[in-house]
Amino acid sequence: MKIVSLLGVGVIGVMLGGVCLMSQRKSLFGVLLSMEVFTLGGYVIIFSVFWVLAELSSLCLIFLALGVCEAALGLSVLVSLIRGVGSDYVSGLVSGHF
Template identity: 35%
Template structure:
């Protein structure tokens, strides 16, 4: 019963992150936050899955390294976009320059 409750929580976290990612596409900051929420839900799922089957947690460290690199890259794009265009709206800049 505990396994089914945990799977329900992981699926709901993942679906909520996807709904936010799809519905709030106008601001880059909200998109980045929803991506980090998706990464966090996948991390919790992997942690539960690996501990349930009693595997090693080395893959989680690799996953965290890549997720931190993804977050740093997203923040650098956000800072560059705000310095160049003045906001994080996707509609405020033109790609045809």
């Protein structure tokens, strides 16, 4: 029963991250945060599936490492954008001043 609830939390996390990702229109920081929620939801799903199979593979750690790399790259792009343009608004990217 706990595994089903853990899988449900992962599915809700993925859906919440997807909805937030699609609804972000102003800030790149909000997009990065919603992608992190999406990644953590995917990690919870993968972890619960491997827990049911009683085979905690190294795939969980690989996925978590890729999520950390994604976060580090996103943060570096955010810092570069703020230094170059002066804000993290997506409308600044459309005007082509980046």
